Every structure is written in C-alpha cells, then in structure tokens.
Amino acid sequence: MAFPNDANGELLSLMQQEGIDLTQPYMLDFYVVFGSEKQGQLTAEAVTEAFPGAGVFLNLSEDTGQWELRLQQEMVPEYETIGAIEARLAELAKPFKGKTDGWGMLEPEDEEE
DSSP, X not given: OOOOXXXXXXXXXXXXXXXXXXXXXXEEEEEEEESSHXXXXXXXXXXXXXXXXXXXXXXXXXXXXXXXXXXXXXXXXXXXXXXXXXXXXXXXXXXXXXXXXXEEEOOOOOOOO
C-alpha cells in the first residue's frame, strides 16, 4: 500500500515495513502541547466532548516543561482518518494556543507460540 509523502504517510509506511497489519485496529495516541495547565484543561474538556469514548489525558512533560494532552483512540490506522483527527484536535486546541504534536502507537507485542 502506498501513502502520501508527508509525516503521516511516512510513519504509516514505516509501520507497514515493520510488518504491522494496518487493516487491524490499534490503540493510537494523538498529542497536543500547551504552555499552561489551564489551556490544556480547557482543551481536554472540548476533546472529551468531541471524541466520546476516547481516553483523554493531561500531563506535565518533565522533558519539555510543557503540558501534554494525549487523546487515546482505538482505530484502524488509516491515513485519512488520522489526518481528520489531527485537524479536529488542531481546531479544538487553537483557541487555547495548543499545538498538535503528532501521533503514534505502541508497537504490538509479538504473540508467543
């Protein structure tokens, strides 16, 4: 399967090369960063409403000193859907000066035989 030549396409291509079955659902994490906890909290409320059933977490990153919102969503990793979620997160975070910071997933564990 070929993907567009951008960050999302490159990550999906890499996942495919690693042997990850991109037709199966996985738990994906989408990130948004903020300068203050209040900005993150306000966005988390909007994200929780916009993505019912998804996990929404807000933590202070020890590495960057920024507040990091993580949206955790079980889904099939499809290029268009990932782009739509990122666009919606950017829209929800913009009034609170949040910046989307990519997405990812934990690598599936090898099944023991």
